[in-house]
Amino acid sequence: MYTLYFLPDACSLATQVVLRELGQEVSLIHKQQVSDFSRINPVGTVPVLHDPDNGQTLREGAAIMIHLLEKHPNPMFPHNDANARLQAIRNIMFANATMHPAYSRLFFASSAIHDTDARQAFFANAANAISALWQVVENQLQEQPFLGGEQPSAADIMLSVYSRWGAAFPVNIQIGEKTSAMIDRVLAMDSFKQALKAEQQAADALR
Template sequence: MIQLYTDSSPNGFKITIALEELGLPYVLHHVDIDKGENRRPEFLRLNPFGRIPVLVDDGSGIALFESAAILLYLAEKTGRLLPTEEKARWEAIKWLTVHAASVGPLVGQRVHFELLAAERHPAAIERYRRLTDDAFSVLDSHLASRPYFAGDDYSIADIAHFGWTHIAQIIRFDFSALPHLSAWHQRIAARPAVQRGVTLPAPATGA
C-alpha cells in the first residue's frame, strides 16, 4: 500500500492528482502545516526538510520526498503518465525539471514576498512578479504548438505545472492574457482525476 503524507498545497496536489489519475490505492495522511505538524519528529524522520509531500510505498520499501521525484517514481512504477517514445519522454522529463528548478520556486517566492512576508519589500515583489510573468510567457509560447508539455501526451510534466497554476488562479496571479497557457490550464482542470486531486486532503483557499 502507498502511504501519502501531504497537505493542501500546490506540491501536495501534484501527487494526489497523479494517484487519482493512476487509480492506485493509497492511504492519505493529512500533515497540517498550519498546526506545525510538518515539524514533528515523526514527520521529520520521513523528510528532514519538513516539507510535504512524502510518499512511502510499503510494497517496494521506497520512501521519497520532493514532488518531482515522486511523480517520476509513480510514472515508472505504473508505466503511465510518461511517454514511451524517447523524444516525448525526454520532453516530459525536461519540462518536469523546468517546473521543479525554475517555475515552481519562482512562483513560490512571489507568493512569499507578495502575500506572506511580514514586511513589504517592493523591489522583491517587483522582481518576482516580473520573473513569474516571464516564466508564464515561456510556458505559453511552448504550448502554442502542442496540447501538452510533452507534445500529444498528457504527462507528469502537466501535473507538475498545474499544481502551481491552480494555486495561481486561486490567489489571483493572473495569466488570462496568455491564451495557450490558459487553454491548457482549462483542459487539465476539466479532467475528473484532477478535480478529485485538488480537493485532497482539502480544497485550497489561498497560498
C-alpha cells in the same frame, strides 16, 4: 496502497492527481497530523510518498513523479522513445525546479519582508519573472495542447497546480491564452477534482 503526506493546495496535489491518473489508491496524511514531521522529511516539505511495494519513503516531488511514471506504464511517460522520455523529464524538471521555486519566492517574501513597499516591489519583480516563465510554456504550446503533446503529462498537471498560487498574492501574473486553455483542461479532469475533494475531506477531518 500508497501513502501521501500533503498540504492543501500545495505541490503534493500534483502527486495525488498523477497517482489517480495511474489508477493507484492513495491514503492522505495531512502534514499537521504528524507530530514530528522532520522524521519523515528532514527538509520539512511535502510531497512525501510511502511506496508499499519497495517499503521506501520518497521525497522530492520530481523524483517521486518519475518513480511513479516509470513504475506504472502509462501514456503520460514515453517508455521506448529515449528522446521523448528526455523531453518529458525536462518538462517535469522545468515545473519542479524552475517554475515552483519562482512561485516559492512569493511565499517567502510574504513572511520575510515586513516593509510594505519593499515587499510589494519584491512581489512585482517575482511576478515578472514568473510571467516570463509562463511565456516559455506558451511558446511550447503553440503546436500542441499540452506539454505532453495531445494529452496532459505530469508537467502539465504540476504547472496547473502552481498556477493557482498567484491568486493568494497582490500580483499581476501573465499567463498566455494557450497556457490558460491547457490549465482549464487539467483543472477539469476528474482526477484533479477528486484529488481536491480528497484533500478537503482530509483537512476537514483534522478540525
